[in-house]
Amino acid sequence: xxxxxxKTENLLxxxxxxxxxxxxxxxxxxxxxxxxxxxxxxxxxxxxxxxxEYRGDGIWIAKTAKIMPSAxxxxxxxxxxxxxxxxxxxxxxxxxxxxxxVIGNSSELKNCIIFDNAQVPHYNYIGDSIIGYKSHLGAGAxxxxxxxxxxxxxxxxxxEKIDTGLKKFGAVVGDNVEVGCNAILNPGTVxxxxxxxxxxxxVRGYVPGGSxxxxxxxxxxKI
Numbered sequence: 325x326x327x328x329x330x331k332t333e334n335l336l337x338x339x340x341x342x343x344x345x346x347x348x349x350x351x352x353x354x355x356x357x358x359x360x361x362x363x364x365x366x367x368x369x370x371x372x373x374x375x376x377e378y379r380g381d382g383i384w385i386a387k388t389a390k391i392m393p394s395a396x397x398x399x400x401x402x403x404x405x406x407x408x409x410x411x412x413x414x415x416x417x418x419x420x421x422x423x424x425x426v427i428g429n430s431s432e433l434k435n436c437i438i439f440d441n442a443q444v445p446h447y448n449y450i451g452d453s454i455i456g457y458k459s460h461l462g463a464g465a466x467x468x469x470x471x472x473x474x475x476x477x478x479x480x481x482x483x484e485k486i487d488t489g490l491k492k493f494g495a496v497v498g499d500n501v502e503v504g505c506n507a508i509l510n511p512g513t514v515x516x517x518x519x520x521x522x523x524x525x526x527v528r529g530y531v532p533g534g535s536x537x538x539x540x541x542x543x544x545x546k547i
Contacts, residue, residue: 327482328483329486330352330532331351331352332347332350334517335499335516337456339438341422343356344521346371347432352488353496357454360435360437361435362422364384368402381399384402384403386423388405389403389407389421391407395410395414397428397444397494398415404424405424406423407424410431412429412430414443415432415433418434418435422439422440422457423441425443427444428447429447431444431446433450434450434451436450436494439454439455439456444465444506445463447527448463454497456498459503461497461503462504462505463506465503465509466510467495469493469511470511473522476514477493479512480528492511496515499517500523501515503515503523504520505523507521507525512528512529513527513531516530516532516535519535519537520537522536526540
């Protein structure tokens with residue numbers, strides 16, 4: 325069933341994120357969006373003082389992370405080891421930046437989880453979203469997290485509409501996904517593992533894993 329494809333274990337490798345415990349007891353990954361801030365504050369104080377530096381205001385930064393001086397960091401926030409926060413990145417809080425991941429020039433994060441080795445390196449907006457292990461968003465690719473009429477976000481999968489109960493929900497991007505430059509992931513988008521999204525795409529709903537998203541209504545299976 326398609327709805328089973330939306331379950332956390334079928335989209336994300338939880339061993340590749342410090343946030344794994346946040347997903348315990350949840351069925352779908354977007355359910356974790358409600359608890360990011362509280363999770364960061366609850367686990368931050370238990371992080372190794374040999375590995376992490378506490379900078380106040382609910383911000384924990386790994387000592388091996390690279391933080392450029394022009395980056396703006398607001399808590400609650402965890403930046404994991406070997407992560408790179410580049411010039412003019414804007415992190416507004418309630419964010420988890422995974423091990424070895426890259427947050428690039430003029431990219432903005434808000435209430436999101438970036439899994440290990442994921443990259444949002446150029447002019448990206450990631451709001452109320454989850455980016456999976458080793459996934460990459462091309463320059464200018466963005467998540468749109470709020471509907472124009474401000475109603476609760478629904479997710480369409482296999483002709484079925486699923487109520488998320490969330491007013492703000494951008495996207496869940498599964499592991500090893502490549503999103504092309506200037507693509508827009510509309511509210512309530514879920515992209516399965518190992519999928520490629522063409523540049524300039526307007527994506528909505530569920531995109532199956534192992535596929536190529538060319539445009540709305542044209543999705544090809546990878547060979």
